Amino acid sequence: MKMKRTLYVLVAMAALAALAAGCSGGGCAKAESPGGWDTKPAADFKSWMDATLGGAPWYAKVTTVDQTTRLGVPVVYVRTSMANAERDVALSDIMARASTATAAPFDGILYIFGEQDMPVSASLGSVPAASELPAAPAKAEEMASWLESAYGSTKEPWLAHVTGSRADAQRGAVVVTTDLDFASTDDRWLGATVLEAMRSSKQAFASQIVVLYADGSNENSSPM
DSSP states (O other): OOOOOOOOOOOOOOOOTTSOSSOGGGOOOOEEOTTSOEEOOHHHHHHHHHHHHTTSTTGGGEEEEEEEEETTEEEEEEEEOOOHHHHHHHHHHHHHHHHTSSSOSOSEEEEEEOSSSSOEEEEESOOOOOOOOOOOOSSGGGHHHHHHHHHGGGTOGGGGGEEEEEEETTTTEEEEEEOOOTTOHHHHHHHHHHHHHHHHTOOSSOSEEEEEOTTSOEEEEOOO
16 A cells, blocks of 8 residues: 655745736736736746846746646746755745835746745735636536536646546545656646645535545645
């Protein structure tokens, strides 16, 4: 029997709700994000980082900046080659600069990935609310189809890895099976997203929600 492994997710939330959306001076055009939200393109955020943080000691370790959606909410993924401690400094520096900006550099959630573990995150600007979700599934076997119904229109990558759902009576759990690789940091992030998507269903029939990886490893959580 495989040992249950625990997902370590470091989340640093620092809401900047008072910042207005849009570029300073009205000079930045907006673009439709993949999820349909009217948000600033990632190029604007990268340009803002270049201009305000380009001289930071950690900045050379930023590898990519991507805009997408996560559970229907606009996000920017900043991927780096930083160790966790330096990644945390980068988040702190970004939030400090954003808090003094004339306008928020992005309206959504910022995630910074380092070499280890899961990303740290923070809210920027006015985070749009996710779309209204369908009624909760009535049983475990409906969870996979509920996820497709709730998030299929976003075409987010985690959804393609869901292979089914079932009940685990012994654990009082609903289990979503996937073809994700637990050894892959990227796949573990997708697994964490599946877990959050399950939680958003607000199902009432199971006391535990579980994401099962291809090798039998799992992540689990309470439903709330």
